[in-house]
Amino acid sequence: MTKKATAEDVAQAAGVSKWTVIRAFTPGASISEKSRKRVMEAAEHHNYRPNLLARSLATNLTRQIAVLVDDFKNPHKLPVLEELTWQFQSEGRLVVLININEHFDHVQALLDAGQRQVDAIILFGTGFRPEMLEDVRLKGGAPMYVLARDSQIPDIPAVTCDTPLAMQELGEHFRAKGYERPAFLSGAKTLSTALGRQRAFHTFWQSQGTARVLDLSAASYSSEHGFAAVRQALEVMPREQWPDLLMCENDALAFGAIDYVRSILNLRIPDDIAIAGFDNTPLSASPAYDLTTYEQPMAEMVATLISMILGDAPQESKVSKGRLILRSTA
Amino acid sequence: MTKKATAEDVAQAAGVSKWTVIRAFTPGASISEKSRKRVMEAAEHHNYRPNLLARSLATNLTRQIAVLVDDFKNPHKLPVLEELTWQFQSEGRLVVLININEHFDHVQALLDAGQRQVDAIILFGTGFRPEMLEDVRLKGGAPMYVLARDSQIPDIPAVTCDTPLAMQELGEHFRAKGYERPAFLSGAKTLSTALGRQRAFHTFWQSQGTARVLDLSAASYSSEHGFAAVRQALEVMPREQWPDLLMCENDALAFGAIDYVRSILNLRIPDDIAIAGFDNTPLSASPAYDLTTYEQPMAEMVATLISMILGDAPQESKVSKGRLILRSTA
DNA sequence: TTGTAAGCGTTATCAC
DNA sequence: GTGATAACGCTTACAA
Numbered sequence: 001m002t003k004k005a006t007a008e009d010v011a012q013a014a015g016v017s018k019w020t021v022i023r024a025f026t027p028g029a030s031i032s033e034k035s036r037k038r039v040m041e042a043a044e045h046h047n048y049r050p051n052l053l054a055r056s057l058a059t060n061l062t063r064q065i066a067v068l069v070d071d072f073k074n075p076h077k078l079p080v081l082e083e084l085t086w087q088f089q090s091e092g093r094l095v096v097l098i099n100i101n102e103h104f105d106h107v108q109a110l111l112d113a114g115q116r117q118v119d120a121i122i123l124f125g126t127g128f129r130p131e132m133l134e135d136v137r138l139k140g141g142a143p144m145y146v147l148a149r150d151s152q153i154p155d156i157p158a159v160t161c162d163t164p165l166a167m168q169e170l171g172e173h174f175r176a177k178g179y180e181r182p183a184f185l186s187g188a189k190t191l192s193t194a195l196g197r198q199r200a201f202h203t204f205w206q207s208q209g210t211a212r213v214l215d216l217s218a219a220s221y222s223s224e225h226g227f228a229a230v231r232q233a234l235e236v237m238p239r240e241q242w243p244d245l246l247m248c249e250n251d252a253l254a255f256g257a258i259d260y261v262r263s264i265l266n267l268r269i270p271d272d273i274a275i276a277g278f279d280n281t282p283l284s285a286s287p288a289y290d291l292t293t294y295e296q297p298m299a300e301m302v303a304t305l306i307s308m309i310l311g312d313a314p315q316e317s318k319v320s321k322g323r324l325i326l327r328s329t330a
Numbered sequence: 331m332t333k334k335a336t337a338e339d340v341a342q343a344a345g346v347s348k349w350t351v352i353r354a355f356t357p358g359a360s361i362s363e364k365s366r367k368r369v370m371e372a373a374e375h376h377n378y379r380p381n382l383l384a385r386s387l388a389t390n391l392t393r394q395i396a397v398l399v400d401d402f403k404n405p406h407k408l409p410v411l412e413e414l415t416w417q418f419q420s421e422g423r424l425v426v427l428i429n430i431n432e433h434f435d436h437v438q439a440l441l442d443a444g445q446r447q448v449d450a451i452i453l454f455g456t457g458f459r460p461e462m463l464e465d466v467r468l469k470g471g472a473p474m475y476v477l478a479r480d481s482q483i484p485d486i487p488a489v490t491c492d493t494p495l496a497m498q499e500l501g502e503h504f505r506a507k508g509y510e511r512p513a514f515l516s517g518a519k520t521l522s523t524a525l526g527r528q529r530a531f532h533t534f535w536q537s538q539g540t541a542r543v544l545d546l547s548a549a550s551y552s553s554e555h556g557f558a559a560v561r562q563a564l565e566v567m568p569r570e571q572w573p574d575l576l577m578c579e580n581d582a583l584a585f586g587a588i589d590y591v592r593s594i595l596n597l598r599i600p601d602d603i604a605i606a607g608f609d610n611t612p613l614s615a616s617p618a619y620d621l622t623t624y625e626q627p628m629a630e631m632v633a634t635l636i637s638m639i640l641g642d643a644p645q646e647s648k649v650s651k652g653r654l655i656l657r658s659t660a
Numbered sequence: 661t662t663g664t665a666a667g668c669g670t671t672a673t674c675a676c
Numbered sequence: 677g678t679g680a681t682a683a684c685g686c687t688t689a690c691a692a
Contacts, residue, residue: 004470006686007685007686017662017663018685018686019662019664019687020662020663022686023661023662030661030662031661031662032662035661035662047469049444049445050685051685051686052446052447052686053383053387053392053446053685053686054387054685054686054687055685055686056383056668056686057384057387057670057684057685057686057687058667058685058687058688059668059688064426067427072409072412073612075405075612078408079402081411081427082402082429085427085428085429086429086431086434089428089429090433090434094426094428094442094446095426095427095428096424096426097397097415097425097427098419098425099412099415099416103420104416104420111379112424114379115379115380115381115382116382116383117382117383140377223612223613223616255613255618256616258618259617259618262617263617282405282553283553283585283613286553286586286589287589287592287594288589288619289618336668336669336670337669338669347678347679347680348669348670348679349679350677350678350679352669352670352671353678356671360677360678361677361678365677365678380670381668381669382670383668384668384669384670384671385669385671387668387670387671387684387686388669388671388672389670389684390684
């Protein structure tokens with residue numbers, strides 16, 4: 001078996017034309033049962049399968065979806081990638097995973113994906129700057145979608161979790177617990193606006209008459225930077241001004257915050273300071289953290305995204321309701 | 331810009347033939363500076379970029395690599411995926427991420443990948459059964475490679491970490507610490523052989539005259555199952571027979587083991603029982619675990635894999651040396 | 661139901 | 677250095 005068999009080869013073996021072979025492999029095509037059987041036997045014998053590349057060139061449909069990820073430090077990405085790949089595969093699509101970083105930027109990735117004729121592009125990360133996406137060269141490429149953050153671009157639909165509602169649910173829980181000096185730990189400053197969590201957190205406390213929310217900010221969305229940010233902020237602050245509640249923009253930051261507060265400051269959580277995260281990352285349930293957090297309905301969000309991409313749902317942003325996960329840290 | 335421009339369109343605009351356009355976009359092609367400039371201007375104006383799909387059909391090279399992953403529960407996958415995608419992108423390749431599970435098995439995935447004409451297939455997971463890979467229908471497809479576990483198939487090269495050496499380094503450390511009742515916690519029983527860690531662990535202790543190594547086994551490679559496996563084993567065992575050292579097949583299992591031992595049994599680690607993992611997962615460095623573990627040189631292994639795939643290195647299995655990471659749990 | 665012709669947008673090869 | 681012809685393996689329309 002030196003070379004792959006083509007429809008032509010199978011046709012010859014089955015004594016029909018190559019178009020009949022194609023028909024045998026086309027679900028709804030009109031073909032006699034007899035021809036179909038002969039073709040299938042010959043195909044089996046020659047180990048033939050249609051070349052999807054050639055099909056894509058002819059149909060202008062690759063059945064490939066590009067997923068752009070820019071933050072592999074966030075453990076939450078992994079279960080979502082599992083969900084994405086699996087749901088797409090169930091629909092006969094394959095996921096092309098593209099790593100965005102300082103050396104391979106969005107523009108390059110989008111152009112690359114465009115050249116490969118992917119059917120759709122999903123932006124799944126925090127650092128996509130709207131200006132980039134409006135690059136003229138990108139017009140006319142595959143349709144784009146944003147997952148789990150705001151789009152900030154009218155034409156590009158976003159599939160998100162209801163962040164204001166999330167912060168309200170979290171906030172009401174915090175209020176009931178009696179916390180009075182809230183602080184918010186955000187990731188990379190310039191990017192946080194897209195998630196809208198910080199804004200929603202502020203909005204909630206303002207609505208409760210609490211004007212002052214302390215803002216901390218980490219250099220990126222990693223545990224290490226969460227750790228460093230909390231240290232840096234608390235070191236220079238008189239202890240009596242320390243917050244009694246630290247809401248972190250995601251679980252990764254919260255893990256770092258907990259590590260610092262517990263291991264270095266030797267404080268009790270939540271008695272001395274309460275800490276909450278966002279994402280319900282796998283490890284957040286572990287007794288080592290037992291983190292109070294908020295879960296985005298990722299399976300549902302991915303399903304929504306897929307129906308939009310398949311054209312079964314309107315091409316417009318969709319907001320889903322998440323779920324408060326109460327554990328022991330807040 | 332309703333439709334994408336083709337080489338033909340650009341040719342017309344530049345007043346040359348489409349082959350000249352192609353040449354302008356082919357690195358080493360012979361073309362006059364003048365034509366080249368005119369073509370590039372027209373291309374810029376028409377927002378033209380070569381269609382990689384058509385190129386692939388003509389060259390029989392997609393520059394796409396399929397990566398088959400079957401264990402998204404292991405947090406170690408994420409940094410490796412980052413490394414894989416990034417290194418491949420640096421070489422102008424893109425990664426197609428394929429999720430293997432009970433509904434979408436290896437055979438289906440391999441056939442699918444084969445139909446899409448990917449240039450190579452990387453098996454990156456624990457559960458690949460050799461029988462499956464020897465399926466006749468798979469012959470003649472893209473070349474396959476195995477990452478971070480044994481291949482068990484002669485034709486398929488594997489890129490691995492030196493497991494016997496790893497277990498020796500770990501073992502010598504354990505011996506120096508004075509542990510005498512070693513146990514090994516493996517993941518899914520049928521799959522563990524491929525990693526060879528359990529075998530290497532036994533071999534080491536046998537060489538030290540310690541005949542008895544207790545074997546525990548979890549249902550899968552997740553923290554939850556690690557937790558459950560340790561509970562199940564220790565519950566039915568008199569306390570004086572408990573191991574004083576638990577080597578876990580990977581960090582995920584170790585996290586679960588630590589959670590159980592510390593939170594439920596209220597034992598001290600490593601005084602009452604020492605625990606070690608494998609992989610040096612991001613969170614293993616956190617103070618919440620501070621796990622002694624062993625790091626596979628993934629960046630190097632991925633680089634090796636890529637040079638094999640690109641044909642710069644011989645198509646044969648390669649073993650790299652890892653690194654012992656000493657922390658506080660053992 | 662089946663065969664034919666044209667086309668998808670490139671690349672490889674040869675002639676000029 | 678440039679243009680032309682054939683080919684990659686399939687799909688879409690149309691004719692038989």
